[in-house]
Amino acid sequence: MTLYESLRNDILMGEFEPGSRLRIESLKEKYGSGVNLIRESLTRLSSEGLIVAEGQKGFSVLNYSSKRMEELTRFRILVESDGAKASFANGDMEWESNLVAAHHKLEHVESKMRESVDDNFLIWHRCDYEFHAALIAACGSDLHKHYHKQIYDQFRQFVMMDIRANGFRGIHIIDEHADIMDAALKRDLTACVTAIKQHLEGFVSRISQSHPDN
Secondary structure (H helix, E strand, O other): OOHHHHHHHHHHHOOOOOOOOOHHHHHHHHHHHHOOHHHHHHHHHHOOOOEEEEEEHEEEOOOOHHHHHHHHHHHHHHHHHHHHHHHHHHHHHHHHHHHHHHHHHHHHHHHHHOHHHHHHHHHHHHHHHHHHHHHOOOOHHHHHHHHHHHHHHHHHHHHHHHHHHHHHOOOHHHHHHHHHHHHHHOOHHHHOOOHHHHHHHHHHHHHHHHHOOO
């Protein structure tokens, strides 16, 4: 695993406190890497919206912001809903099979997450993304899928903040994903968009109650 990948995973895992400075010297000691490679990795992560570049002050981890959370949620709902609409029109049996398989893996790891977040977070993160990516996989646009991935990862940082504060949502999130899949397999766009909104907006409501705005 490269330094960039390790640092990226740790940021998504919530290993750094929200709003904290990412000091070069501390990162050198933690990852055993050189200054130039650290700076390159931080610059790349900043371009992806996962950390904040503060000019001459360096870089810091994103802090909670209700405005940013609401913007990400609105944009993610738009991207996933439009991607689902296109996939319903273009998707074949293989698309359906991949969606079902992705949901099966996700459902399994979600049950493991209820036992231990730390032991299962990385595989859950991958399986959760694979499910949502499978939903829009037949949209016919690589650009659409590229920006969906960026929004997903930025949204995921706030998910980790909530998990650190309140634990995994367990059965609720499992049911939400099942509702999305069931609607998708029926090609019922209205029900699918409703399920996506309930899934994402329900999370926003939860995190806004447990985190002060900054």
